[in-house]
Amino acid sequence: MRIFADRLLEQVNKQLHPTYLLFGNEPLLLQESRQAIQKAALSQGFEERHRFAIDSSFDWNLVYDCSQAMSLFSARQIIELELPESGVNAAIAKELLALADMLHQDVLLVVIGTKLTKAQENAKWFKALSTNGCWVNCLTPDIQRLPQFVQARCRALNLKPDPEAIQMLAQWHEGNLFALTQSLEKLALLYPDGQLNLIRLEESLSRHNHFTAFHWIDALLAGKANRAQRIMRQLEAEGVEMVILARTIQKELQQLLAMLQMMQTEPISRVFESYRIWQSKRPLYSAALTRLSIANVKTLLQLLAKIEILTKTQYDQSSWPLLHQLSTQMCLPQVKL
The missing domain is CATH 1.20.272.10 (Zinc Finger, Delta Prime; domain 3)
Known part of the structure; x- marks a missing residue:
C-alpha cells in the first residue's frame, strides 16, 4: 500500500500496519509521519520504542534482540530504523531481508530513508517489507501539489483562504514547510474568524520560501x-x-x-x-x-x-x-x- 504523508493520519486511525516505510526529502512530513504512527501504536499497546541509525558498522543483533521479544514478557515494541543517506547497500539489504522474516504481531517496524530510487523500489528487501506494510511518500510537494497541500493544512486549522491567498501561501513557503506550519498557526491566532485574503497575508506574513x-x-x-x-x-x-x-x-x-x-x-x-x-x-x-x-x-x-x-x-x-x-x-x- 502506498499513500502520501498527508493521508497517513486517516490511515493509521483505521488500521495499523505491521511495517511502515517512510521515504522522502521533507523533514516536516517525516517527523509528522513518525509521530502519527507512534501515537496510533501507543493506543494499541506498543509502549516501547527503539530507534537505530544504520551505518556500515552497525550491530544488527541489537535489532534482532528487540524483534524476538514477545509481549508475554515485555511490552509491544516499535523499532525505528534510520537508513543512511547513501542508501541501502548489499550488506544492509541482506539484513533487512532477514529482519522481514522475523517480524511478528508484537513488533511494529518503521523504516525511514531519503528519496527512493527506482532500483530500490524493485529491490527484494523493499518488496519484502512493503508487501504487508505501508509505503508513505514524504517528498516535498512540488509547485503543482503545494496549493492542495496548503488548502488541506488550512482546513485542519479551520482557516478559510480564498484562491488568491492559497496561491500566495504556496509561493511564499515553497520548499519550507516548517515555516508554512508556523505561518498558518500564527494566522489562526490572529484571525479567529478564519477568513484569509491577500490583504491579511501581506499584513501578517513575510516570505519564507526556500529554493534550490x-x-x-x-x-x-x-x-x-x-x-x-x-x-x-x-x-x-x-x-x-x-x-x-x-x-x-x-x-x-x-x-x-x-x-x-x-x-x-x-x-x-x-x-x-x-x-x-x-x-x-x-x-x-x-x-x-x-x-x-x-x-x-x-x-x-x-x-x-x-x-x-x-x-x-x-x-x-x-x-x-x-x-x-x-x-x-x-x-x-x-x-x-
Whole structure:
C-alpha cells in the first residue's frame, strides 16, 4: 500500500500496519509521519520504542534482540530504523531481508530513508517489507501539489483562504514547510474568524520560501521564464555560489544535447528509458526537448562557457547577468535551426 504523508493520519486511525516505510526529502512530513504512527501504536499497546541509525558498522543483533521479544514478557515494541543517506547497500539489504522474516504481531517496524530510487523500489528487501506494510511518500510537494497541500493544512486549522491567498501561501513557503506550519498557526491566532485574503497575508506574513538549484532547473526545463528568474534572484540574494548553478545547468544541457541527438533515430519514450528519466520528470524534459533544438542547446553551452571564463578570470565583474540571459534564452520559444 502506498499513500502520501498527508493521508497517513486517516490511515493509521483505521488500521495499523505491521511495517511502515517512510521515504522522502521533507523533514516536516517525516517527523509528522513518525509521530502519527507512534501515537496510533501507543493506543494499541506498543509502549516501547527503539530507534537505530544504520551505518556500515552497525550491530544488527541489537535489532534482532528487540524483534524476538514477545509481549508475554515485555511490552509491544516499535523499532525505528534510520537508513543512511547513501542508501541501502548489499550488506544492509541482506539484513533487512532477514529482519522481514522475523517480524511478528508484537513488533511494529518503521523504516525511514531519503528519496527512493527506482532500483530500490524493485529491490527484494523493499518488496519484502512493503508487501504487508505501508509505503508513505514524504517528498516535498512540488509547485503543482503545494496549493492542495496548503488548502488541506488550512482546513485542519479551520482557516478559510480564498484562491488568491492559497496561491500566495504556496509561493511564499515553497520548499519550507516548517515555516508554512508556523505561518498558518500564527494566522489562526490572529484571525479567529478564519477568513484569509491577500490583504491579511501581506499584513501578517513575510516570505519564507526556500529554493534550490533543482527548483531552478525544473523551471528552465518547463520553460517558465518568470519563475526561473524569481528563483535565480533569491538564490543570488542568498549568496549561492555561481559555480554550483553553472555546473548544475551544464550537466542538464549536456544531457539535453545527447537526448536530442538520440531522438533523431529513436522515439522519445526510448530516450527517456535510456537516460532513466523518472515518470514525474518526463513532462519537464518533454517540454524542453520540444522547445529546443540541437543548435539551440549548443548556443546555450557556448554562453555557459563564457560565464565560466568570466567567473574564473574577471573577479571584479559579476557573471550573474549572463546567467540571467542564459535562463531567459532557455525558456523562450525558439525557432528550430
